[in-house]
Amino acid sequence: MGAVGGFVSVAPHHGGCGRRFRLGRPASRWARGSRSSRSRLSPNSVLRRELKIDAGPPPTPSVRTGELDALVRAGLLDVGEELIWERRGASHRAVVVSGGALQLADGRIFESPSGAARALAGYEVNGWRNWARARDGVRLASLRDQI
Known part of the structure; x- marks a missing residue:
């Protein structure tokens, strides 16, 4: 594919004749979009629009699961x-939320026990060794060893 003087040439991958399409604006303005629009257009988005190719649904974000x-x-x-x-006379609490993440009392959600502990302590902490189930005091590291 090449762009010269407002034309875009699209050549097939395996021989055959290429096709030329006239775009409504010079190729040099593709990346800037139109002056009246704040959107940015890529050469691919211009080609999809001009060739009436549906890009399909937007990609779905990957669902991340927490370490728990x-x-x-x-x-x-x-x-x-x-x-x-x-910890040092203070008692910190968190709740396990769907997906295996931890939610602290202030509403912040962390994917790892160590991340939650680090946020509370202000320095690196091994959350697996420090967080425990409130009902029986069993540490997360001990629970992980049972898997």
């Missing part, structure tokens, strides 16, 4: 279960 998801699937933790971290 394996414990939930194994039945060692439940969604909604409370975790506790006793």
